[in-house]
Amino acid sequence: MEEQEFNAAVSRLIRQARARAGVTQEYLGRQAGLSRGSITNIEAGTQTPPLYRLARIAAALNMPTAELLPPLVPDETADLSARHAAGVSAVWAQAAELRGGHGEG
Template sequence: MRLASLGGSVEEKAFNAAVGQLIREIRTRSGLTQELLGRRAGLSRGSITNIEGGTQAPPLYRLVRIAAVLNVQPADLLPSLLPEEATGLPARHAADVASVWSGAEKLEDAHGQS
């Protein structure tokens, strides 16, 4: 999923909504309820509801736990932004995107993928 507009500054709300939508789509395909995802990730069902609705942004360590429960890479839960496209995001989100991309590249290198 790509954000609709990457031309200028991307609103934090739009970024959170895109992350939430990706989590919801993957959770639904995985056959998990919000309750079960929350329990396995150490969050309440209400937190999962808020994250999926875009009103709550999970800290990076929680995003990694959610990804592990969903059996995906953390980068799979972020909008398809290339590191250079993250420059319009609020600083903390741009840093998170860069961190996840860096981790994904290290995993790919370790597994001989490109």
């Protein structure tokens, strides 16, 4: 998966999660400390949220950050920038730790 595809998938997952939560872009933005315009741009794929904003969006939607990331095989992070690859790896590690703590595999 290329970086552009990855970012588009993140945008789609955020939009879908917000719709499932039944909240507006305005509400999500307020809860995540962002403007409605930023949420609009993120969902449209014209703005990629840094990891700390992605985590804030996930918290505002009351869900784990990892659920806003598309599945990747760890080797595919080589196509991502170092910053994104490190962030994805960190979220994977946290998700694996959480799954391990709940007996899920």
